[in-house]
Amino acid sequence: MSHNSFGHLFRLTTFGESHGPAIGCVVDGCPPMLPLTEADIQQWLDKRRPGQSRFTTQRREPDTVRILSGVFPDEASGQQVTTGTPICLLIENVDQRSKDYSDIKDKFRPGHADFTYLEKYGIRDYRGGGRSSARETASRVAAGAVARKVIPQVSIRGALVQVGPHGIDRDNWDWEEVERNPFFCPDAQAAAKWEGYLDSVRKSGSSCGAVIEIIASGAPAGWGAPVYGKIDQEITSALMSINAVKGVEMGAGFASAAWSGEQNADEMRMENGAPVFTSNHAGGVLGGISTGQDIVARFAVKPTSSILAARQTVTRDGEETEIATKGRHDPCVGIRAVPVGEAMVAIVLADQFLRHRGQVG
Amino acid sequence: MSHNSFGHLFRLTTFGESHGPAIGCVVDGCPPMLPLTEADIQQWLDKRRPGQSRFTTQRREPDTVRILSGVFPDEASGQQVTTGTPICLLIENVDQRSKDYSDIKDKFRPGHADFTYLEKYGIRDYRGGGRSSARETASRVAAGAVARKVIPQVSIRGALVQVGPHGIDRDNWDWEEVERNPFFCPDAQAAAKWEGYLDSVRKSGSSCGAVIEIIASGAPAGWGAPVYGKIDQEITSALMSINAVKGVEMGAGFASAAWSGEQNADEMRMENGAPVFTSNHAGGVLGGISTGQDIVARFAVKPTSSILAARQTVTRDGEETEIATKGRHDPCVGIRAVPVGEAMVAIVLADQFLRHRGQVG
C-alpha cells in the first residue's frame, strides 16, 4: 500500500509535517555492507536546502540529518556500513518561526492542498502546509543519497532546462556549469538571462514554473519490470509524486507525437562488438526495460502558488474572501526540485536493480 | 509487487502473450453486488478492437471475453452480480495466423522491446511482440469495464486531441462527435483533415504519434492518497504503463511551466452554497487529492514503430542488418489507445475510491 511509501525491494516511507517536531523517513530493504555516513547524506540535503541564494525561500533550515538505525561499524574496513536493516533518517524542524497562522488557518490558498486535505480528512495541520509542504522532499533527498550507494555504477544528474517561458540552448549544455549558477542550469548564457528574469519575478512577488531534466547514465540494459513496474512508469510515478509537478515525459516525450515512425526510430549498429543505438528518442527505455543508454526524464513544475498578489478564495465557513502570501517562499520552486528529482530517479533505479537481481540473478 | 499487477484494493493482474493460447486478467478486490455480465465488458472491448476502420491494424481478433469467476446470480434482482471474489476474464487469441517469424526472431526491431526483453530474460516470445504486444491492453480494457461499475457516479471519457502534428481546436469540442469518427476525435473539422493525413501516412507505410486526453467527471473532492499514492501520480503511472506512451501531464501540464503564479491560480468562489473553482489548471487534483472538478490527463503516444521503410538494426548474433515491417499494423497506435487510457483512469479511480472509503469511511 502506497500512502506514504514508495518502492518495493528498496522502499522509502516518509513522515512528518512542515512545522511539527521533525520530518524523516525509513529506508527499508537496503543491501548490507554499503559504506554510509551522515556526511554522505548531508551533501545532497545541502544541495536542496533553502536559503542558499536569493532565488529560493529564505526559511533557514539547517536540515541536519541523523541516522537512527541500520548502520554499524565494519571491523574489516573500519567504515560505518549498512546492515541490511531499516535505516531511519531524522531531520528536526528548527525554524518553526512562531507566527500568526490565522490567515491560512481558515482560508484556502489557491493551488495549495488546503481545501483537498480538509475535504478528505476533516482536519489538517495548516502550519506551513503541514504534510503537503515541499519540506517533505528533504526526506526524499536523504533516501536518494542511500539509493545512490546501492547503484554506484549509475550517475544520476539533474538540470533546470526551462524557467518560466525561457528554455536553454542544448548546444550549450555543460554539466560543470550546473554547479556554478544558483539554478542548476547547464547553459551559462541562459543562466545569465534567468538571473534578471527571476529577480523581476521575485521583486514583483510573483512566481514562475520550470522544467527539470534528469539523466541517469550507467544503468545496464535489462532493468525494469513489465508491464506494470516499467522503469519509465515508475520514474514518472516518482517524479509526479513531487509537489507541484504537472507533467513528466521520457526521451523525446510529447514531441514524438508529432513525428513519423521513421524520425522516431532509434536504429541500431554494432560498435566494438556490442549493439549500440544511433539515437535515444526512447529515453533509454523500451517496453519498460532499460536499453543501456542514458535514461532521460523531464518534468514540469507549476509556478509557486504562494504569491504576493491577492487571489480570490473562500473560507472554511463558506465566506468569499481573498488571500495573499506574505511569508518566505520560493519564486520558482522548480529550482530546488532538481535534487529532489535526482533522488526520486535514484530510488526507482535502486529498487529496479534489486528487483532485477531478485528475479533474474 | 507490481510486475504484472496494478492497483491496491482494486487490483488488476494481467497475463498472456500476443500469440499464445489466450490473454486475460484477474480483477481482485471488486466490491460485491455489482451487476456484471460479459456484455457489460464486451462493449468496451469492441471499442478497442482492431480492424474497425482502415486506420487500425487489420488483424482480426473478435476479442470475445469470458468471465470465469467472481460472479453469481442474485436471487433478489435476478441479475448476475459480482461476489467480491476474484474475477478472471479470459480472451482467447484467435487470429494467430501461422506465419514466418524468421525475420523478427533474430532481428531487433527499432522501437520495440525485442532487444530489452532478450537482455533481461535471455529469452522472449517473439511472435507478434509476445508479452510486450499492445494486445495486452485488451485485458486493461476488460478490467476497466469492471472498474466503471465500482464508481458509476464517475463518467470517464477519452478523446484524441492530436494526430501527428495536427491538433484540434478546443472550441469545437463535442463529445458526441467522438462517437462519429474513427479517431475518437471531438472536433469534426479536425477529424475530416486527419482522414486525409492518416490515409497518406498509411499508404506510405509510415506512422505517426498522437496525444490522448482523458476526462473523468463526477469524482468528489477527497479521493487520493498523499504523498506516494497521489491520484495524479497513479493516473500518470497507469497511463505511462501503456505501450508506446512517452509523456503524461495533468491539467495545464507542461504549459504551466511557462506561466506566472497569477495565471496558474485556480481561484475559488461560492456557488449555491458550495465552494467552486473558477478555472481548472490543476486538472482536478491538488496535493494529490481530487478537488471535485473534472480530472484531466493527457498522454503522448509515439509513432508506431512498425513501419514499411527499412531501418538499420542488428541481429541477436551481432550482425548489422536492416528490417522493414510487412505485417498488419496500426498507422497510428494512438487511436486505439483512447479506450485503453479510459480504462486505466477508471482502474485508478475505482482503487482510490475504495482506499478512501477504507481509511476515511
Next chain:
Amino acid sequence: MSHNSFGHLFRLTTFGESHGPAIGCVVDGCPPMLPLTEADIQQWLDKRRPGQSRFTTQRREPDTVRILSGVFPDEASGQQVTTGTPICLLIENVDQRSKDYSDIKDKFRPGHADFTYLEKYGIRDYRGGGRSSARETASRVAAGAVARKVIPQVSIRGALVQVGPHGIDRDNWDWEEVERNPFFCPDAQAAAKWEGYLDSVRKSGSSCGAVIEIIASGAPAGWGAPVYGKIDQEITSALMSINAVKGVEMGAGFASAAWSGEQNADEMRMENGAPVFTSNHAGGVLGGISTGQDIVARFAVKPTSSILAARQTVTRDGEETEIATKGRHDPCVGIRAVPVGEAMVAIVLADQFLRHRGQVG
C-alpha cells in the same frame, strides 16, 4: 494487497469457484529459463487429486492443467522454458454434477464459510462451497510445482503424522513409506492402523482431523526477511491460509513452551570446517532467517465439517433447522492437505530465495 494473492517477488494469485467454469492461478515473478511443462505440474496435481482411494472424496475431477502463458521453447536446449512473464495455469471444472443445491443454498453448514461469506458480501456462490471450497487448493499445488523449479536445490516433502487421535511413531519414519499408503504416512505400522480407523470413520459418516508435517531440506542459511517477512512467519501464514487449518508450529513448536532453556538450546559444533547444530528444536529458523538445517513445520487440520450426522443450524431467513451432508466428501480432509502444504512451503521458499538474492545478491 493480499486478498487473493500470496508472495512478493514470486507471487501467486488464484481465482475460481468450485462449480464455476474453471479455477486457476497466475504465477508472477518467476525467473526465466526454467524448464516447465504441463507434465511437470500435473504430477503434483495428481497427488492431490480426489478419488484416488476410498479415503478421499469420490468427486471425479481430472484436474488437468493448461499453461496459458509465460513459457516458450528455448532453441538452444529444445525445452519449453519460463520466459519471466506471468504464468497462467487453468484447470477446468469438469464434474460439476448438476444437483439440487436447495438444502445448502439457504442453510448455514456448521464449520463452513456459508454464514461468514454471506455476512461479508451479501451474496455467495453456494455450489460446493464456491470460493471457500478446498478445490481452490489445486491452484496452490499447481503454483507450488512452479516454485519447486525456482529452488531445485531444496527438497520439500510432507507427511501425515496424526489422524484423529492416532499419531505415528517417529522411530519408524520412512520417507519411502509415504508413497506406499493412501495417507502419506511415514510409519507403515501407523498406516495399517489408520486404515481400520478411517474405514470406521468413513462408514459412520463421521470425520476426523489430522496433523501434517512439512520438511524442506537443502535451503542454505540466510534466507528470510526479518522482522515482518520472517521465513517461519510466512510459512505459518501460508499454511494457515489452507482451508480447515487451525494451528501451525515450527520445530519443537508448542512443546517447547514446557521446556527449559537448557533443553531447548540447539548447540553448535564444527564439522568438516563448517558450523553445525547438534539438534534442531528451532525447526531450521532463528530470528526469522534460515539456519541451513531442515525447515520443519507442522499444521493441524480440523475434522471435515461435512458429516452425515445432522447438526443444528439456522437458515438465511432466521429459521432454526438442522443439516446433514449427503454429498461426496473427504472423511479426513487432512490427507489431501499434504501436497497442498508442500506447495505452500515451496512458494514461500521460492519467494524468500528471490528476495534474498535481490537484497543481498
Next chain:
Amino acid sequence: MSHNSFGHLFRLTTFGESHGPAIGCVVDGCPPMLPLTEADIQQWLDKRRPGQSRFTTQRREPDTVRILSGVFPDEASGQQVTTGTPICLLIENVDQRSKDYSDIKDKFRPGHADFTYLEKYGIRDYRGGGRSSARETASRVAAGAVARKVIPQVSIRGALVQVGPHGIDRDNWDWEEVERNPFFCPDAQAAAKWEGYLDSVRKSGSSCGAVIEIIASGAPAGWGAPVYGKIDQEITSALMSINAVKGVEMGAGFASAAWSGEQNADEMRMENGAPVFTSNHAGGVLGGISTGQDIVARFAVKPTSSILAARQTVTRDGEETEIATKGRHDPCVGIRAVPVGEAMVAIVLADQFLRHRGQVG
C-alpha cells in the same frame, strides 16, 4: 514488501536496534479524527516495560514515547487527534549500558539470531541483539495502541495460560486477576504456584517457555479477506513474527485434530432474532472471515535462550567454544509477550476493518 512493515491499509513500519540511539515506528493509513496523545500510547508501553517485577529483565528502560507526526489539535473538540497522515512514534534507548561485548561479538549464542544475521548480511549489530532484540516489540505495542483507537468497539485482551509445563485451570478464569499478578495470569491459584516455579527458574539461571492467549471481543461478522488475507492467517502471521514464538493456533487449534466432526461442529441457533453459535471451536473465524464471536488465538513462546548454564557453540572464526549469558534477561520472555500479542492482534483487526470497509462499505 514486508521486510520491516506489517499490514496493508493500516500499516506499521518499525526501525531501530536494541542499543542504537532509538527505536520506533511509522504507522501509516490511520483514519483521521481519532483522539491520540502520548499518554494513550504510554499506558500500553508501561505494561510491556521491563523491570516491573523480579520475573522480567532488570534492564531499566523508561520506554518514553514521542509522537513526531500525524496529530494535530482539533479546534472543535479541543483534543489532539490523528490527521490521516503517517504517525511516527519514537522511543529513545536510554539504558545502553556501556559494557564489554567481546563475548557475544564473536560467539554465536544458541537460540539467538547471531549466526543467521551474520550468514545473511555479513554484518550484524551484536550489541544486545541489535535488530533481532525483543526490544523491537516496544514499537509494536506503541502501534497497537493506535490500532485500538481505530476499532474502539473491539476489546483485545491477553493472558498467560501456561508457564513452563504448568497450565491454568480455565474454570478459574478471571480477567481482573490478570491485572493483579506479575504474570498476566487469569487464574489466581495458578499464579500463586507460578511464583514459586519462576523463582526457582530465575535463581538457577535457567528459563522456561510459555503459552499466551489473546481474545478479541466485539468484532462483527464479516471481517477478513479470503483466501490469502484470512483473518486467522494474518493473526497467525502477526503472532509468529514476535521474537521466540514457535507456534500459533486458533480456537480449538491442534486439539481439534483429534476430534470428530460431530465434536468440532459449532452449531447455530437463533437468539433474540439473530443467529448465534452454541460453541466456538473455530475461534471466531470461518473461511478466514470473522463470525462475530470472540476471536481466540494462542501462541507458544520458547524458553529464553539466554541462560546462565554454559552451552556449546562456535565462534565466527570456526573455533569450538562455549557461552553463558551473564547479563540481565527475562527468565520467561513469554510474560512480556502478552501486551505484544495483544498489540499485534489489534493491528491485524484494525487493518482488516479498514480493508473490509474499503471493499464492502
